[in-house]
Amino acid sequence: MREHLADALNTATQNQDKRRISTLRLIKAAIKDRDVANRNAGRDPVSDDEVLHILAKMIKQRIESAKDYEDRGRLELAEQEREEIAVIRDLLPPQLDSGEMEQACRQVVEETDSKGLRDVGRCMNALKERFPGTLDIGKASTVVKGLLR
Template sequence: MREQFAECLKDALKAKDTRRISTVRLIQAAIKDRDIANRGAGKDPVDDDGIKQILAKMIKQREESAKIYEDNGRPELAAQEREEIAVINGFLPEQFSEEKVKEVCAKVISETGAHGLRDMGKCMSVLKERYPGQMDFAKASGIVKDLLK
């Protein structure tokens, strides 16, 4: 994925697409920050799944910011956040539909042998490990919670 970011940055620079340039640079900086933190902890550099988790977190942050901007009467800043979300989404695999999320959650619950709400963390960690960037984990946790009741 790192090569994909470098290629995208090169194309954006040629096209003088300032929003895309700044967003890709933000992505690369976030990945480099995680690499540095991992190096300090004696871990390997971030792999593609870790990058997908970083991208999903960046999208969530921008969605929250856009909502705050809209609530405070700053639609131009909210629009910027949404443009960044669109750029970041271009690097992630397609998001699961709600039906697919329910199906995957049910499968993970049966595989882990979860019986109650105390097993919810175990199920969520498996989902985050297997499907980074492919679903909204806040919604997935609600589905898992409903299925475990």
């Protein structure tokens, strides 16, 4: 992941794509911050799975920010957030299609021995751990709730 990120930053720099450069630098800074926190806690550097979690969190933050900007009539800032989301999504592996997502949800429900709606959180946590960045959590939540009714 780190090599892929470095290559993407080099390409963006060569193409003088300012939005992409700034977003990729933000990502590198977030990863470096997590590396420092891990080192201070005596843990290993950030793994590729953790990088995927960081990217997913960054997308979620930008979606919320874009909605807030739209609500306040700041459409240019909302568009900037959407452009950053697109850059981050380019770094993520391909998303699971609906059939694969449903199969993954069924498997997690069975493995966690979930019986009712009170177990949705446990299933969602397992899905987030197994499929960081490759699963639309909102859609998966709907599928899991449908399976547990």
